[in-house]
Ligand code: ADP
């Protein structure tokens with residue numbers, strides 16, 4: 001089981017309680033760790049120089065293969081923080097005929113923002129990003145998913161609709177990075193039963209290995225429970241960039 005969260009924070013946070021011990025490198029310092037085509041998109045298209053604390057910490061921990069419970073405030077750059085490890089996992093494995101990355105987001109707007117940022121990041125890699133967010137015809141979404149789809153961003157309700165389709169679930173057998181963004185907001189909006197349903201429908205981790213990244217600004221009991229259920233108890237880290 002996952003240790004008590006507060007003791008875990010003490011273990012992974014420097015004694016002054018701040019994150020300064022984990023300095024923010026420049027993206028260009030990550031050559032060799034982050035694919036050069038991703039770094040090119042970051043520099044030329046997104047035009048970011050410095051990594052934010054949550055970005056450097058998450059990339060460091062996630063590239064070492066750990067599941068992560070990452071705590072950070074809104075506006076700290078979480079999107080890139082989880083997209084980079086997901087993309088690295090795709091590159092490391094090579095092409096597959098299914099969905100490699102699944103990202104759950106509480107709202108359509110956030111899901112689209114994540115999807116657009118992902119498209120920019122994978123521009124030089126030829127990977128395909130899709131989103132299923134409801135409000136559109138489900139069959140047109142299905143057609144998109146049956147052609148190439150490496151990274152999928154979804155809102156909970158619409159994802160469950162797609163999970164009723166065995167063809168979609170076959171594509172999900174290739175999942176190697178699963179990301180839950182804004183977990184506390186998802187629970188505030190009443191999505192706890194939907195999240196449980198999604199998790200029980202994901203491929204069995206004993207047969208299909210995947211990395212799980214859980215992001216939340218706060219860790220109320222509901223998020224703690226999700227963390228215990230979802231994260232790999234023998235290989236996970238909890239860290240926070242909130243002083
Ligand atoms: P969060 O998910 O933590 O709320 P976002 O990932 O949406 O944060 O990022 C917040 C804003 O900061 C976005 O406009 C994003 O484009 C920008 N941003 C992200 N990372 C960096 C960075 N390393 N340097 C400069 N701007 C960044």
Ligand code: MG
Nearest residue numbers: 075078079181
């Ligand atoms: Mg965000």
